[in-house]
Amino acid sequence: MGASPRDIDDLPKNGANYMPLTPLWFLDRAAQVYPERKSLIHGSVHYTWQQTNERCRRMASALLNHSIGPGKTVAVIAPNVPVSYEAHFGIPMAGAVLNSVNIRLNAPTIAFLIYHSAASAIIVDQEFFPLAEASLKLASEMKNKEGGGHQFKWPLLIVVGDEICDRGALESAINKGAIEFEEFLKGGDPNYVWKGPQDEWDSIALGYTSGTTSSPKGVVLHHRGAYLMALSGPLIWGMGEGAIYLWTLPMFHCNGWCFTWSLAAVCGTSICLRQVTAKAVYSAIAEYEVTHFCAAPVVLNTLINASQQDICPLPGPVHVMTAGAAPPPHVLAGMSKKGFIVTHTYGLSETYGPSTVCVRKPEWASLSIEAQARLNARQGVRYIGLEALDVVDPTTMVPVPADGTTMGEIVMRGNLVMKGYLKNPKANEETFKGGWFHSGDLGVKHPDGYIEVKDRSKDIIISGGENISSLEVEKAVYEHPAVLEASVVARKDERWGESPCAFVALREGTGGSKEEEAKVGEDIISFCKKRLPGYWVPKSVVVGPLPKTATGKVQKHVLRARAKELGPVWASKM
Amino acid sequence: MGASPRDIDDLPKNGANYMPLTPLWFLDRAAQVYPERKSLIHGSVHYTWQQTNERCRRMASALLNHSIGPGKTVAVIAPNVPVSYEAHFGIPMAGAVLNSVNIRLNAPTIAFLIYHSAASAIIVDQEFFPLAEASLKLASEMKNKEGGGHQFKWPLLIVVGDEICDRGALESAINKGAIEFEEFLKGGDPNYVWKGPQDEWDSIALGYTSGTTSSPKGVVLHHRGAYLMALSGPLIWGMGEGAIYLWTLPMFHCNGWCFTWSLAAVCGTSICLRQVTAKAVYSAIAEYEVTHFCAAPVVLNTLINASQQDICPLPGPVHVMTAGAAPPPHVLAGMSKKGFIVTHTYGLSETYGPSTVCVRKPEWASLSIEAQARLNARQGVRYIGLEALDVVDPTTMVPVPADGTTMGEIVMRGNLVMKGYLKNPKANEETFKGGWFHSGDLGVKHPDGYIEVKDRSKDIIISGGENISSLEVEKAVYEHPAVLEASVVARKDERWGESPCAFVALREGTGGSKEEEAKVGEDIISFCKKRLPGYWVPKSVVVGPLPKTATGKVQKHVLRARAKELGPVWASKM
Structure with a gap:
């Protein structure tokens, strides 16, 4: 009987x-647990968890009626x-995979996504119907170009109305043959028993990274990871049961960092937001007593610099998770002064x-x-939930010393x-070479x-053979009192190969005329000279609004293109 | 290229x-993250997370040196x-399985556990060394009885000293050949790289349930479940990063409901407690600013009824998770009045x-x-983490209606x-029949x-063919002002088959003489008559302290044996 x-x-x-x-x-x-508690609020539309559950089951059942599983x-x-929220449950309940599309992409890119993912259905908000239409047309042409006699299989097209928007756009979409989403749901069974x-x-979700040089890459996520991340987020953030969460971070951005699923885990309430402006964010926080939201640093910057009439007092502690770019210290300090509790991820x-x-x-x-x-x-x-993370020499894969200065690539491993x-x-x-996921980010x-990110591999500036961290240069530029936003990229340099070129948006009341802007530019350069090693100082400063992605990330590839147009910096100009 | x-x-x-x-x-x-933060505090012994990590790695490495993997x-x-805490990491780091033994068990039962689990090593606290010795002797005899010429493989015996205790007991154990735990650790490598x-x-852990009728059963848990439960507990409880947790619940009881592992997940601090008394609990809460502890209702009762000099004011909100028996409403209300926030699981x-x-x-x-x-x-x-739970008819497995009255068996399914x-x-x-885990508990x-537990299947009292919930009877008895603790079991009844028999411990200042106790007993019966259906009223009341398990559960099987000794209730006595 012994074992x-x-x-x-x-x-x-x-x-x-x-x-599973x-x-x-x-x-x-x-x-x-909370059938009567609000799950989603969007304008005058309020859903309870029971309703959301039924709507998602209907969605799954209706998709399966169309053989989408x-x-x-x-x-x-x-x-x-x-609908963006409901799709995170309704689509996987049918066994299908959700592809949340970045709405800032253009038609050729969305066409590529539709084509590459072989989308069986497209659920589109009425405002974006013309974009979807144009994309579909392009996608069908891609298929035809491929030849071999294949016919492009036109996806099921479902259009979602919004009482906030003009009714005409919805009707026009319906007239063009799209199924109206609420009608579509009616065909589904609210008691449908999904199987998991x-x-x-x-796979549960597919999301395309915005490719800068190549075609977008489709990141595939599984149910296991979505589950683990959904639990990790609230634990890390101290996001308790019944949190009131404001959707500033797009749900199409990496499934809202999986907080879509977390909100069901903590039985919280989602406040939807069609457009992110400082006024809308402050108003929603005050009206719904928001406790948590996520946002890129650029959104935080907008909140800090909002005009007085757009600001409402915070109703209580508001927790903000920020990521997507390294927030400059002044942004973190500014948020803290306003009473926000910022968690940087x-x-x-x-x-x-x-x-x-x-x-x-x-102790801090x-x-x-x-x-x-x-x-x-x-x-x-x-x-929590990620088993290993390190900064390694990208060639030898040996971890760098924890000295705060030796740069290496940030690598991850785990679930x-x-x-x-x-x-x-x-x-x-x-990306998986050597048993690690390679982030492509450099840090110490x-x-x-x-760890601290110093740069994307491709964002590093190499001047006279020495690496310059564009982030460090940006930090210095940001400290200049006239600067609202800054982004630094490499510009060709006749003498050094590359040198830093700063693109800056100025605060209101600064700049205006070309002369004034040139003067501010000169001033920023001398300001940086006092703060940075000589070769790190921007050799050129360009004033104007910065180009951004849907998630508020500055589009460095656009700036790089602009820097290229500027031509090389000449030695004589130094 | 289409998918x-x-x-x-x-x-x-x-x-x-x-x-994995x-x-x-x-x-x-x-x-x-927190190398310098306190992980464990036990008297003057304070360990940091870095030390705990090193000690656990040492333990794993030292076990493997003895081929225990x-x-x-x-x-x-x-x-x-x-050591009870460290074992939760050190033993699985070696790839071995932890069996935390209930220290209130007697030598023959522990002998069975050692034998049944074929323990390769026994790590024993100095106070319990004589118990381990006696158990080992019995275990070796079991093996010899089995015959076939097998020799009992004597486990590695490791004794753990405690400065709080008498040094002599430790030395005596060492003289008898046990390895001292700190010496054992010295043989291990603090940088040992465990593999997972x-x-x-x-399997990660094995725990024996206290069998009432048969031999104890060994519950085997896996790494996956331990991980998921370690994350679920803090989320459910709102146990945030850096919680200060008091160990009133024994770690040998279901791995402290997996909070052993949760505390590492939230980087919290464990306050050890060799013995649970009201004074010790209140003092520890005040001294260490405890934020969380778990305890059976009987411990809560002790805290409510503590004498004034044993009570310290709470330093802040203290969260208590209780389980192990249904807490009577007056215990929950009493804790709430004292300022504790009780979560009932x-x-x-x-x-x-x-x-x-x-x-x-x-809204409550x-x-x-x-x-x-x-x-x-x-x-x-x-x-969270348990995929399904229901109350079903034990024969048909059909869920009972949610009417608060129809009884069924509580069943679980999931990870x-x-x-x-x-x-x-x-x-x-x-136990797994029909694709569910059968709890053996009845509820509505x-x-x-x-859901509400009405009784253990085996605790139900059947009187004249009708089911009586012993818990409901206990609730009524508890409301009597003289009653400190109550437990109700079936007693043989000449007329009805069975009838309820109440065992009660009285409050200080009540009872004393046999006559007084008899009077209180009569009074409890008439008190219950006003509150319960006639056949639910205890026909007999026995006054005296209640027998309890290590976790503070009343040992109903002991009371059942006592009720048997009392003989049947006669119709004439009604």
Whole structure:
């Protein structure tokens, strides 16, 4: 009767003690525990968790009525409105894969996405119907070009109305043959019993990264990772049961860092926001007593610099998670002064959202707000749920010393790393080489173990053979009192190969005429000379609004193109 | 280039994007993020997370030096002292399985555990060394009785000293050949690189349920479940980063409901407690600013009824999770009045600890404390991490209506259900029958979806063919002002088959003489007559202290034996 070796492990899985992990259960639970609590608020539209549960089941059932199930992909083209949320449950409940499309993309790019993902259905917000139409047309041409007699299989086209918008656009879409979303739902069963994935490794979502040089890459995420990230986020953030969450971060951006699914786990309430302006954000916070929201640093900057009439007092502590770019210390300090509690995280679409969090140590509290902001501007330590993260020499894969200066590539490993890129074995081989996911970001490890991103591999400026971190230069430029926003890229330099070129947006009341702008530019250069090593100082400053992505990231590739147009910096100009 | 069906799923696992889930990573992370923060406090012994990490790695390495690794079991016999915590990481880091032994068990039972689990090592607190010695002797005899010429393989015996205790006992153990734990650790490598489980289904822990009729059953838990439960607990409880947790709940009880591992996930601090008394609990809360602890209702009762000089004011909000028995409403109300925030959960060793939580709805806040306590005394809704829970007819497996009255068996399904019982295929077949885990508990489902346990299957009293819930009778008895604790079991009844027999401990200042006790007994019976259906009223009341398990559960089987000794209730006595 004594145990022989491995007796202890000889107990197989059965239907009672094993189920594939999936975040879909969180919705089921939210509807059971809080059937009457608000799940989603969008203008005058208020849904409860019971309604959301029923609507998502209807969506799954209606999709399956159209044979859209396992192995199929459904594209959603919509801003932060209820359908974007519902799609995170309704589509996977049918066994299909959700592709949330960035609404700022142009028709040729969306055409590529539709084509590459072979979307079986497109659910599109009425405002974006013309974009979807144009994209579909282009996608069908791609297929025809491929030849071989294949016919482009036109996806099911579903248009979503919004009482906030003009009714005419919706009707025009319906007249063109699109099914109206609420009509579509009526065909589904509100009590449909979904089955969940057969395997937790099955795909739940597909999201395309905005390619700067090549075609967009399709990041594929699985149910397991979505489940784990949905639990990790609230734990890291201290986002408790019943949180009131404002959707400033687009849900099409890496599934809203998986907070779409987290909100069901914590039975919270989502406040939708069609457009992000300082006034809309402040008003929503005050009206709904928002407790949490996520936003790129550029949105935080907008909130800090909002005009007085757009600002409402905060109704209580408001927690902000920021990522997507390293927030300059002055932005963190500015938010803190306004009473926001900022948690700084860092990650990629490939890692389900945040991979690191800059955990605020209690002992930092005695430091000045500025000193805290400097510490808080670092990317921090690995997320719960991500098993390993390091900064390594990209050639040898040996970890760099924790000295705060030696640069290396940031690499991740574990259950919060994507399945891979869709139909892109070459990219997968590269990105997973050596048993790590390669972020392509360069950084350092501080003596306290916190990592700090210094640059994207491709954002580094190489001047006279020396690396210049464009982020460090940006930080210095940001400190100049006239600067609202800054972005620094490499510009060709006759003498040094490359030198830093700063693009800046000025605060209101600064600049205006060409002369004034030139003067500010000169001033920024001398300002930086006092703060940076000589070769790090921008040799040129360009004033004007910065080009941004849907998530508020500055589009460095656009600036690089502009820098190229400027031609090289000449030695004589130094 | 268009996707063919299933392209979307065709991305296999690799070393960068898949790792078996295990809570061991939480320790690794805690040591990275908070190397200097206190992990464990026990008297004057204070460990930091870095030290705990090193000590656990040493433990794993030292065990492997003795060839104790995968497939092997290590028993720990200790109260809530640091080694009990460290064992939760050190033993699985070696790939071995932790068996935390209930220190209140007697030598023959522990002998059975050692024998049944084929323990390769026993780590024993110095106070319990004589118990371990006696158990080992009995275990070796069991083996000899089995015959076949097998020699009993004497486990490695490791004794753990405690400065709080008498040094002599430790020395005596060492003289008898036991290795002193700190010496043992010295043989291990503090930088040992553990590998984690090969499969997340591998076993991490084994815990024996206290069998009332049969031999104890060995509940086997896996790394996957321990990981998921470690994340679920803090989320459910709102246990944030840096929580200060007091160990009143024994770590040998279902791994402290997995809060051992949760504390590493939230980088919290464990306050150890060798013995649980009201004074010790109140003092520790005040001294260490405890934020969270878990305890059975009987411990809460002790806190409510503590004498004034043992009570210290609470330093801030103190969150208490209770389970292990249904807390009577007056206990919940009493704790609430003292300022504790009580979360009521319910579960079994077979479900990693809690399976349900009585989520407190915001709308309850407007009710009286007593009304809140009544709602809060229900077992509630399923845990995050448990995929399904229901109350079903045990024969047909059909869910009972949510009417608050129809009784059924509580059943669970999902990732927080054990692997199974060790070497007990018959019990496994029964317990997992019909694709559900059968709790053996009877309950009802209320219209709001909350479940309420009415009784253990075996605790039900059947009088004249009608079921009587012993819990409901206990609730009524508890309301009597003289009653400190009450437990009701079936007693043989000449007329009705069975009738309720109440065992009660009286408050100080009540009872004393036999006559007074008899009078109180009569009074309790007439008190219950006003509150319960006639056949529910206890026909007999026995006054005296109640027998309890290590976790403070009343040992109903002991009371049942006593009721048997009393002989049947005669019709004439009614």
